[in-house]
Amino acid sequence: MHIMEGFLPGPWWQIWFAVSLPVILYGIHKLNRMMEVKRDLLPLLAVAGAYIFVLSSLKLPSVTGSCSHPTGTGMAAILFGPAISAVLSMIVLLYQSLFLAHGGLTTLGANVFSMGIAGPVIAFVIYRTGMKAGLNFYFTVFLATAMADMATYLITSLELALAFPAQAGGILASFQAFAAVFAITQLPLAVIEGAITALIFKYVIQIRGDVLVKLNVIGEAGLRRIKEAAA
Amino acid sequence: MDNMLDDQALLSPLRHTNNYLKLIIVAAGLLGGISASSPVTPLFIALCMSFASVVFGAVPLKFYLKLMLVPLGFAAVGSAVILFFFGSGHEIAAVTIAGHHLAITSQGLNMASLVLARTLSGMCCLFFLALSTPMVELFSVLKASRVPDVLIELSMLIYHYIFVLLEVAVSIKFAQTVRLGYKDLLSSLRSTAMLAGTLFIRSWDQADKLYLAMNSRCYDGKLVMFSPNNPIKAPELLISSLFVLSIIALSFITGNPPLV
Numbered sequence: 001m002h003i004m005e006g007f008l009p010g011p012w013w014q015i016w017f018a019v020s021l022p023v024i025l026y027g028i029h030k031l032n033r034m035m036e037v038k039r040d041l042l043p044l045l046a047v048a049g050a051y052i053f054v055l056s057s058l059k060l061p062s063v064t065g066s067c068s069h070p071t072g073t074g075m076a077a078i079l080f081g082p083a084i085s086a087v088l089s090m091i092v093l094l095y096q097s098l099f100l101a102h103g104g105l106t107t108l109g110a111n112v113f114s115m116g117i118a119g120p121v122i123a124f125v126i127y128r129t130g131m132k133a134g135l136n137f138y139f140t141v142f143l144a145t146a147m148a149d150m151a152t153y154l155i156t157s158l159e160l161a162l163a164f165p166a167q168a169g170g171i172l173a174s175f176q177a178f179a180a181v182f183a184i185t186q187l188p189l190a191v192i193e194g195a196i197t198a199l200i201f202k203y204v205i206q207i208r209g210d211v212l213v214k215l216n217v218i219g220e221a222g223l224r225r226i227k228e229a230a231a
Numbered sequence: 232m233d234n235m236l237d238d239q240a241l242l243s244p245l246r247h248t249n250n251y252l253k254l255i256i257v258a259a260g261l262l263g264g265i266s267a268s269s270p271v272t273p274l275f276i277a278l279c280m281s282f283a284s285v286v287f288g289a290v291p292l293k294f295y296l297k298l299m300l301v302p303l304g305f306a307a308v309g310s311a312v313i314l315f316f317f318g319s320g321h322e323i324a325a326v327t328i329a330g331h332h333l334a335i336t337s338q339g340l341n342m343a344s345l346v347l348a349r350t351l352s353g354m355c356c357l358f359f360l361a362l363s364t365p366m367v368e369l370f371s372v373l374k375a376s377r378v379p380d381v382l383i384e385l386s387m388l389i390y391h392y393i394f395v396l397l398e399v400a401v402s403i404k405f406a407q408t409v410r411l412g413y414k415d416l417l418s419s420l421r422s423t424a425m426l427a428g429t430l431f432i433r434s435w436d437q438a439d440k441l442y443l444a445m446n447s448r449c450y451d452g453k454l455v456m457f458s459p460n461n462p463i464k465a466p467e468l469l470i471s472s473l474f475v476l477s478i479i480a481l482s483f484i485t486g487n488p489p490l491v
Contacts, residue, residue, distance in 0.1 A: 047392050098361045164346075203425060
């Protein structure tokens with residue numbers, strides 16, 4: 001869910017830029033360090049970024065009939081980790097605002113925080129814990145991406161609530177109001193994106209499971225176990 | 232997904248106008264709109280920007296209006312929440328839905344219209360930039376400013392591959408559609424996942440090829456670009472300064488210091 005250009009007043013849009021900036025800088029720093037070791041990372045990340053953009057411009061089948069788009073950031077976090085996802089998301093969000101009129105320039109900081117930082121961190125944490133706990137791989141992927149969408153949606157509502165607190169009940173009341181209004185589109189979206197991402201991983205494992213091993217998403221043994229279970 | 236604003240920008244008559252001039256106009260519009268405390272300034276900016284896009288930028292009016300619908304939908308929903316929950320003052324109207332008393336106060340109404348106007352002006356500025364400046368032109372601006380190289384390289388490659396992958400995605404989608412892949416919810420879920428999965432595998436292969444191609448051409452972390460020099464013309468300068476001055480003047484008249 002993108003906050004549109006001009007919707008956040010000062011000082012909130014500046015604050016969210018300030019919050020997101022250190023994470024982005026850390027991501028760039030990490031990117032630079034990784035590229036010294038693995039030079040083929042740049043083309044891979046470039047294509048991954050383009051993939052996220054194309055994924056997010058696909059219209060999802062939606063239950064409520066409104067048009068909803070996947071964020072793709074949960075999947076990026078599972079593949080590349082949260083720090084790099086943040087950098088990729090920022091570029092993708094910039095392109096979305098300039099090519100598709102989703103989001104905006106002054107609200108870029110807030111959008112990066114909700115979609116590029118909060119969502120991926122949640123996805124990554126859930127994915128890693130789920131795999132450690134020995135949960136089913138596809139279920140973990142579903143949970144991680146669905147929760148990433150939920151986190152994005154809740155953080156966006158919080159960003160709006162902080163900027164526009166209600167007279168009676170303050171931030172909490174307006175947070176509930178924003179969350180309730182956007183829940184109509186965002187809850188089905190989270191479930192659908194989770195299901196689709198799990199299915200995507202199913203296809204990828206069937207055809208090019210070695211890619212996931214190379215990216216350190218699953219181990220050699222894990223891949224074999226999943227393939228055996230499917231057979 | 233096949234109507235990208237960038238395509239329009241490549242055809243725009245404003246494409247070869249000086250990039251910095253366009254960026255300054257947009258920045259002035261964005262900041263002027265967002266720091267305004269009455270809806271007058273944002274509405275003025277929205278009007279000017281729309282006029283510039285449609286008349287100077289030769290964007291078809293129907294296309295432009297259709298473009299405004301999506302952001303306005305979001306802004307309308309958001310403003311509705313503000314309308315009912317924000318601010319105090321005397322009640323103008325009230326409804327009771329399922330035991331909840333919802334009242335519109337004067338302050339809430341002011342805030343909601345202000346936010347709506349600000350979003351409108353912001354989106355018009357964004358559209359002006361998006362519809363007149365292709366991304367290729369912005370890369371040279373980014374290079375000239377002190378943005379980290381790795382970020383620019385990544386952005387440029389992502390930009391290139393968006394179009395490559397989009398073409399693949401569109402043709403897969405057409406093929407699926409004629410085979411009734413989107414006839415109901417369940418099959419469209421399956422088709423979407425299949426499309427995205429195939430796209431991911433294609434992307435991986437593309438990345439391998441790209442690495443090979445770049446390496447064999449001695450890629451060392453910097454793509455060199457040609458940045459054309461488009462001098463600012465006098466009429467452009469005149470009309471832009473008029474625009475910026477009017478924003479500042481309007482901000483003062485409607486009672487708030489500009490750009491702070």
